[in-house]
Amino acid sequence: MKIRVSVLGATGTVGQRFIQLLEGHPWFELAALVGSERSAGRTYAEATRWVLDAPMPSEVEGMTILPDDADLDTPLVFSALPSKTAGRIEQRLARAGHIVCSNASDHRMEPDVPLLIPEVNPEHLALIDVQRARRGWSGAIVTNPNCTATGPTMLLRPLHDRFGVTKLLLMSMQALSGAGYPGIPSYDAIDNVIPYIGGEEPKVETEPQKMLGVVRDGVIVPIACTISAHCNRVPVLEGHLECLSIGFAQRPELEEVVATLRSFRSLPQELNLPSAPAQPIIVRDEPDRPQPRRDRDAGRGMSTTVGRVRPCSLLDYKLVCLSHNTIRGAAGGSLLNAELMYAQGLVKA
Amino acid sequence: MKIRVSVLGATGTVGQRFIQLLEGHPWFELAALVGSERSAGRTYAEATRWVLDAPMPSEVEGMTILPDDADLDTPLVFSALPSKTAGRIEQRLARAGHIVCSNASDHRMEPDVPLLIPEVNPEHLALIDVQRARRGWSGAIVTNPNCTATGPTMLLRPLHDRFGVTKLLLMSMQALSGAGYPGIPSYDAIDNVIPYIGGEEPKVETEPQKMLGVVRDGVIVPIACTISAHCNRVPVLEGHLECLSIGFAQRPELEEVVATLRSFRSLPQELNLPSAPAQPIIVRDEPDRPQPRRDRDAGRGMSTTVGRVRPCSLLDYKLVCLSHNTIRGAAGGSLLNAELMYAQGLVKA
Amino acid sequence: MKIRVSVLGATGTVGQRFIQLLEGHPWFELAALVGSERSAGRTYAEATRWVLDAPMPSEVEGMTILPDDADLDTPLVFSALPSKTAGRIEQRLARAGHIVCSNASDHRMEPDVPLLIPEVNPEHLALIDVQRARRGWSGAIVTNPNCTATGPTMLLRPLHDRFGVTKLLLMSMQALSGAGYPGIPSYDAIDNVIPYIGGEEPKVETEPQKMLGVVRDGVIVPIACTISAHCNRVPVLEGHLECLSIGFAQRPELEEVVATLRSFRSLPQELNLPSAPAQPIIVRDEPDRPQPRRDRDAGRGMSTTVGRVRPCSLLDYKLVCLSHNTIRGAAGGSLLNAELMYAQGLVKA
Amino acid sequence: MKIRVSVLGATGTVGQRFIQLLEGHPWFELAALVGSERSAGRTYAEATRWVLDAPMPSEVEGMTILPDDADLDTPLVFSALPSKTAGRIEQRLARAGHIVCSNASDHRMEPDVPLLIPEVNPEHLALIDVQRARRGWSGAIVTNPNCTATGPTMLLRPLHDRFGVTKLLLMSMQALSGAGYPGIPSYDAIDNVIPYIGGEEPKVETEPQKMLGVVRDGVIVPIACTISAHCNRVPVLEGHLECLSIGFAQRPELEEVVATLRSFRSLPQELNLPSAPAQPIIVRDEPDRPQPRRDRDAGRGMSTTVGRVRPCSLLDYKLVCLSHNTIRGAAGGSLLNAELMYAQGLVKA
Missing domain, CATH: 3.30.360.10 (Dihydrodipicolinate Reductase; domain 2)
Structure with a gap:
């Protein structure tokens, strides 16, 4: 059974890359799309100016975009939110028990947040325990670096x-x-x-x-x-x-x-x-x-x-x-972070 | 009375810039165009694939291109010749009494050849005496640097x-x-x-x-x-x-x-x-x-x-x-070198 | 003595072209710049993202942008306003006695408004009398076509x-x-x-x-x-x-x-x-x-x-x-229209 | 067993597309690469300035390029030869019994040569009998149109x-x-x-x-x-x-x-x-x-x-x-022509 995942900031270009890379993923299954106030309630096809060269995957076209204060029922959340906006929303979700793999810069340099490239510093995932202890969260935020x-x-x-x-x-x-x-x-x-x-x-x-x-x-x-x-x-x-x-x-x-x-x-x-x-x-x-x-x-x-x-x-x-820059340097980097965490038992269905 | 000048390598892109910059010049007057074997004997308009955005000056259209072994009667010669080709031809002309302002790299690093930016090292023109003494030339070669x-x-x-x-x-x-x-x-x-x-x-x-x-x-x-x-x-x-x-x-x-x-x-x-x-x-x-x-x-x-x-x-x-790069870094740089030399009495009609 | 002119929509790209083309104009003198609510009250240099390759003329840098409901004291007004916005503002100025040379599409196809290319249909300026009679205006609107x-x-x-x-x-x-x-x-x-x-x-x-x-x-x-x-x-x-x-x-x-x-x-x-x-x-x-x-x-x-x-x-x-498209097809076309009108006595100081 | 195929003009851009499209083809197997005099005798990797975005398939890197007068032992030949050059070489091969699927324009408008888009005019393959009868060939030339x-x-x-x-x-x-x-x-x-x-x-x-x-x-x-x-x-x-x-x-x-x-x-x-x-x-x-x-x-x-x-x-x-233009309009079009001919029994091992 696949892990259900959400994408925050789903209509933007990094959000589009997440959707593209998640298509047919062997471990993860796209279950929810979250957007800004402007997009929430509309279908993904209506709300999105799709700019990638490959076409929009047909399975997301009809999905209804959730507002960014929605309660999500997916253990894993990918964040393609813009800086400044990301901070508060990602924290709320981590507190609520979600593993948030974020492409935003807001938490990257915080001492208890892993800034992760799986080939470079997989051992930094040890910070998650520190993060949870310090912040009292059941979830966690893990970030990937600037492209x-x-x-x-x-x-x-x-x-x-x-x-x-x-x-x-x-x-x-x-x-x-x-x-x-x-x-x-x-x-x-x-x-x-x-x-x-x-x-x-x-x-x-x-x-x-x-x-x-x-x-x-x-x-x-x-x-x-x-x-x-x-x-x-x-x-x-x-x-x-x-x-x-x-x-x-x-x-x-x-x-x-x-x-x-x-x-x-x-x-x-x-x-x-x-x-x-x-x-x-x-x-x-x-x-x-x-x-x-x-x-x-x-x-x-x-x-x-x-x-x-x-x-x-x-x-x-x-x-x-x-x-x-938009694959390894953004959505693909975040996705690999999630794969590493899943492989190490940090993400559970 | 204006100083008569020639342009070597006149059909190429740097040659075209020389022609463009010499149009209406207050001190210099374009008198001869020199080209490769392929171009010699044809008019400039026939021989040239003009690529600059501003149109070809009308006064050069009908000028006949001279072969590169022609005797030139202009005291000043601008060289837009390609590296390797430039060396021998420029030396022949300097020996014959011409001031050669060259954009080619062949002589740039020779110890007795000025590599000149008039704002940077005008005093390097003192090398001309060394060059003439050493080589027995009545003319001289002065170069401008790589763009x-x-x-x-x-x-x-x-x-x-x-x-x-x-x-x-x-x-x-x-x-x-x-x-x-x-x-x-x-x-x-x-x-x-x-x-x-x-x-x-x-x-x-x-x-x-x-x-x-x-x-x-x-x-x-x-x-x-x-x-x-x-x-x-x-x-x-x-x-x-x-x-x-x-x-x-x-x-x-x-x-x-x-x-x-x-x-x-x-x-x-x-x-x-x-x-x-x-x-x-x-x-x-x-x-x-x-x-x-x-x-x-x-x-x-x-x-x-x-x-x-x-x-x-x-x-x-x-x-x-x-x-x-093609004005200050090539033809324009060479032209300013010539103007400095003229102002200092090194080029005479 | 030069005719004083205003430019409406002065901060946009067509407005920038008007300013560029009016620099050093022999008949017209730029006297007022009009902008949107967002720009009004600021200097032109502050309010404008200048995008043309040639630099912003220094004489406009410090000019204060007027709001679009300002009373103008220039007999001639160039309009670089966007469609929809243009209509009402241009009408107000024409009613108030200004000659408005407009690049906007709002009035182009109205039967009593000249849609003018001076080489093509200068005799269409005869419509101005019709326009004034019908609308009771002392000024007039003259348009130039789509680029x-x-x-x-x-x-x-x-x-x-x-x-x-x-x-x-x-x-x-x-x-x-x-x-x-x-x-x-x-x-x-x-x-x-x-x-x-x-x-x-x-x-x-x-x-x-x-x-x-x-x-x-x-x-x-x-x-x-x-x-x-x-x-x-x-x-x-x-x-x-x-x-x-x-x-x-x-x-x-x-x-x-x-x-x-x-x-x-x-x-x-x-x-x-x-x-x-x-x-x-x-x-x-x-x-x-x-x-x-x-x-x-x-x-x-x-x-x-x-x-x-x-x-x-x-x-x-x-x-x-x-x-x-932005010279003859926009600001330059409007300017030539104004020159024709001035030469024919339709614009007076 | 796959049909063995050759590519003429293999080092050019259309040749490169043929090689790319033949990689892993279910019916055809690339067996010979033919090039100009300049390329013949060198390996494909040495002779070719590969310009496509996807990398050169590893299996062709070491293949030695044959001269264009070589006898080929492949029943099917794809021609990416330039116009003028193509005519004579393609005719020689058709006469020698090869099915030549050509992207060149030389034979396109000849009355007995199919100019083929399989979706458009598959019935034009009937011309092959006419072509063979008229020219005494055992092979045939089939062309695809201008891109x-x-x-x-x-x-x-x-x-x-x-x-x-x-x-x-x-x-x-x-x-x-x-x-x-x-x-x-x-x-x-x-x-x-x-x-x-x-x-x-x-x-x-x-x-x-x-x-x-x-x-x-x-x-x-x-x-x-x-x-x-x-x-x-x-x-x-x-x-x-x-x-x-x-x-x-x-x-x-x-x-x-x-x-x-x-x-x-x-x-x-x-x-x-x-x-x-x-x-x-x-x-x-x-x-x-x-x-x-x-x-x-x-x-x-x-x-x-x-x-x-x-x-x-x-x-x-x-x-x-x-x-x-370089897939359907060139190499891909030729390849589909060959597939149609194979499906209809016109190409045999």
């Missing part, structure tokens, strides 16, 4: 474990989908780049340290790594491409860097979670890859693709990485 | 003079026009970024040190600054946007950085050279500028626009800069 | 006069700027075409008949021409490109069609109006022109460019035409 | 059968992929439309009549329908969008047009051919569909999507249709 932090953190995991990462300079070229819908006006996007994304750089500069940190006595001790980020919006539909310069505690050989990235496997691969890619990190040898359009769908949008690993004259190595 | 090195070097000039620049990490988002014509296939460019430009990073990592260096005993002593570059091609028509992180010998205050950039004026502005922008560096205060399409034409494509000056947690400051 | 109707109507004028145009099938590929700002979300525009523009086809199918009609006894008798339109939105920033198949009362020779278009000159050219292009219609011979990016600025955005004139197996001839 | 003719012809089949189609005015907005690779330079494609595609309009104006014609005494009698085409290249990666105005012998009701399109099924659906879409024609009710990016993959790129069916004031009805 731009996701790819780099995936790479840093095996590199940090072997060589110690101390410095990261990161420059992103981010897809338009990251701004939601309607998002960036086309008159700004064509033949142009916008070198600014509100609130993005601080997230990218702090989330990785938490995720790469260790849990000690119920508290995460972040790693000591200085990160500086430059975030840009480019005319690409999906897929965040990032240039990284990385400094190590002990400088490895180039071949060691490549081999470490290429051979990385982690718990989701061992557990064979449904959404886990066979290879969390794909290293390409061509000089001009990864490219957003050609590599974003690697591992069904769940792999991080790396290329151009080469020495950096300023730090130690530089490289390019690509991660699908 | 991607141009904007950052402009900024570094006043910053280095006041605070000493020791480190530069640079990520470029470069326009399609930089690849020439036909250049990048549209099937690669739409909804995509190509994180690689062959041969570009080494140029960007070495040319600024030469330009910012000082001439001592006829030799340029480059500055001691470590530069690391990440170069990318984005779907933008014109204008190279670059993210910079800069480290200083002595860390200035943020306001000093901004004021130093904003107040920068140099010799071309003093001499009021025809192509010199009133402000070589424009600092914008909006959070989301410069943008390629909206800022590339500042100062008729000759200004460098800077924005988002802010602290960098890894080096000292970070910022975004934009420079028009 | 997509503008180019074809310009072509049809000389063709209809010589050969009689009876049928027109038209397919448009319209620029994103036509949807205003923010307009089309970039996520819909990249790698895509939207084959629908709300309300556009009926306008394109009816406005030309009125403009090409004759005034008889104070009434416009429209021409008898059947028009069918297909309107599409393509990822182009500015410039509406349209494919036309045209049927004639008497089929001319191909050369006659081309010669008729090419030699067309009209009253604005005779009067040498400041915004009138030297050639209202430019015919290009290359097989692949006009192209939006390369031809939209012909005649400073006021010329219509035609290409590919060739036989049509279904009607008589087919061709491609291009017109700048 | 731009494909979608409209699919629609016209059921409409013509019920109501008689006499007039068609067609305006295309064609994808960049149709120009092959490198194809259109990106500098021409961004923020632009090119209103010309060499040689396209004559094909679109003649191929449908042949396909919709009837075979009588071994000869195709084309239908009497006047077609006029306007062909344009727009900045879209895949999917040709076309606006059609259609005139009928007897004007049907709007509902009849829609119902006829929507209910159309044909032989490939009856035979359940592997590449046949469940619905050859999909009619959408939304006002703004079909859109290239959102609808091109309908029926795995094999369906034609129609929208905006509405009256036309000049002819009878107008509508928009979309067909995937």
Whole structure:
């Protein structure tokens, strides 16, 4: 029997991705869609401006959207709520016993909330006990990181474990989908780049340290790594491409860097979670890859693709990485979090 | 009476920019167009696939293209020749007494060849005497830098003079026009970024040190600054946007950085050279500028626009800069070099 | 002494174009900016998200925006108001004695309101007397047509006069700027075409008949021409490109069609109006022109460019035409209307 | 046991699509790749600049490319050869007993060569006997139409059968992929439309009549329908969008047009051919569909999507249709032709 799940913020672009990824899921079954006041009471097909290229799954078309203060009868809840709105609603549901897998930023940096990438820090789920004890909740909130932090953190995991990462300079070229819908006006996007994304750089500069940190006595001790980020919006539909310069505690050989990235496997691969890619990190040898359009769908949008690993004259190595921002960097990341929790007995029917 | 000039490589995209910028020039008069074997003997209109948005100036339409071994009777020659081809032809002309202002990379890093941005290192023209003495030429070759090195070097000039620049990490988002014509296939460019430009990073990592260096005993002593570059091609028509992180010998205050950039004026502005922008560096205060399409034409494509000056947690400051790659970064840069030389008596009718 | 003018809807994209085109105008001087309730009382720089590529003229930055019920002291008013909103406000101003040159659709098809392209139907200004008599106004409303109707109507004028145009099938590929700002979300525009523009086809199918009609006894008798339109939105920033198949009362020779278009000159050219292009219609011979990016600025955005004139197996001839939608098709068209009225003594200081 | 097949022109973009579509095919097995002189002897991975978004199938990477005069041992040959080159090579292979399913235009309009869309004119395969008798071949050449003719012809089949189609005015907005690779330079494609595609309009104006014609005494009698085409290249990666105005012998009701399109099924659906879409024609009710990016993959790129069916004031009805140009309009169309021939016993192991 499948676990019944709800999606909060179901009509937005991340909500649409949740619905798309949940279609035919082997463990989870979409049971409720929750929307804003404007949408509640209407069918999903009526209330939604569906923007994904693949068509709206027929099974959701007729589902009636619930208001965001509805009582839900699903043990698992996915939240695609916007920041600010998310906080209060997610807390209410966690208090009421739901496992909330949230894509919103509201709780990410709270000390008792796991900021989770299953390949990176599955042991951070230990914080759930802390969270429940402290807050008196029977449910829990688990978050996934900002889309731009996701790819780099995936790479840093095996590199940090072997060589110690101390410095990261990161420059992103981010897809338009990251701004939601309607998002960036086309008159700004064509033949142009916008070198600014509100609130993005601080997230990218702090989330990785938490995720790469260790849990000690119920508290995460972040790693000591200085990160500086430059975030840009480019005319690409999906897929965040990032240039990284990385400094190590002990400088490895180039071949060691490549081999470490290429051979990385982690718990989701061992557990064979449904959404886990066979290879969390794909290293390409061509000089001009990864490219957003050609590599974003690697591992069904769940792999991080790396290329151009080469020495950096300023730090130690530089490289390019690509991660699908609305799959691995949003709905797919949350879904994998839920799969890990289910596999570990944290979600029950 | 105007100085008569020739353009080498006249049918290509940089050649077209030279022709466009020379139209109505107060000091120079286009007298000869030189092309490849394929074009020689045909009229310019016949031989050229004109790709610029503004139409082909009517006065060049009927001009017959000369072969590249033709004897030219113009004291000044602009070279838009491709790398490799340029070397031999430019040398022949310099030997024959012509001042060759070249956009090609062949001679840029030779110790006796000025690599010139008039606002940055006008005193490097002193190398011409060295060049003539060493090579026995009556003419000379003067080069302008790679388009991607141009904007950052402009900024570094006043910053280095006041605070000493020791480190530069640079990520470029470069326009399609930089690849020439036909250049990048549209099937690669739409909804995509190509994180690689062959041969570009080494140029960007070495040319600024030469330009910012000082001439001592006829030799340029480059500055001691470590530069690391990440170069990318984005779907933008014109204008190279670059993210910079800069480290200083002595860390200035943020306001000093901004004021130093904003107040920068140099010799071309003093001499009021025809192509010199009133402000070589424009600092914008909006959070989301410069943008390629909206800022590339500042100062008729000759200004460098800077924005988002802010602290960098890894080096000292970070910022975004934009420079028009086929105007200031190519034909316009060469033209300003020629104007400086004319104003200083190095080009004579 | 210049005529003082106001701009209604000054903060929107068409309002921005009015301001840009009025900068340095020889006859008109921008004296007042009118905006919505949200903008009134703020300076133009504060209230406006300036989206044009050329920067905001410095003289408007500090002007305070007036509310739309303000009494204006300018004899001439340009209206960039949205449909529906425009009607009432424009009527109030016309009643109060202002000449209102409107880009809005509200009054275009009213029988006593000139729908004016100065090269096409300058004699329709005779309707102003009818309008004043009927409505008891001391001012007047004069409109310019829908941007997509503008180019074809310009072509049809000389063709209809010589050969009689009876049928027109038209397919448009319209620029994103036509949807205003923010307009089309970039996520819909990249790698895509939207084959629908709300309300556009009926306008394109009816406005030309009125403009090409004759005034008889104070009434416009429209021409008898059947028009069918297909309107599409393509990822182009500015410039509406349209494919036309045209049927004639008497089929001319191909050369006659081309010669008729090419030699067309009209009253604005005779009067040498400041915004009138030297050639209202430019015919290009290359097989692949006009192209939006390369031809939209012909005649400073006021010329219509035609290409590919060739036989049509279904009607008589087919061709491609291009017109700048926010210059000739909006603010520039309105401005030329005002210039014509001023030259004819209809606007007085 | 699967039928062994070869692909001619295997390294080009259409060749790449053949390889992609043949991966895992239930009836056919890719056995040989044929390339130009430049490619022959190299492995496919070495010789090919793979441009499709999905990665190169691993099984072809190491296959050695054969020269185009090689003897092939596969009963079935797919030709992705360019026009002009195709003719001679395809004839040699047909003479030698191969069934050649060609995407090239060389033989399309020859009277004894089927120009085949399996849903439209499967009975035209009867021409094979004529072809063999006349030419003395043991094999045969069967062609598929131009990509731009494909979608409209699919629609016209059921409409013509019920109501008689006499007039068609067609305006295309064609994808960049149709120009092959490198194809259109990106500098021409961004923020632009090119209103010309060499040689396209004559094909679109003649191929449908042949396909919709009837075979009588071994000869195709084309239908009497006047077609006029306007062909344009727009900045879209895949999917040709076309606006059609259609005139009928007897004007049907709007509902009849829609119902006829929507209910159309044909032989490939009856035979359940592997590449046949469940619905050859999909009619959408939304006002703004079909859109290239959102609808091109309908029926795995094999369906034609129609929208905006509405009256036309000049002819009878107008509508928009979309067909995937490199799948249904090229490699996929050829593949379906081969599947039909196999199902009918014309291809044998």
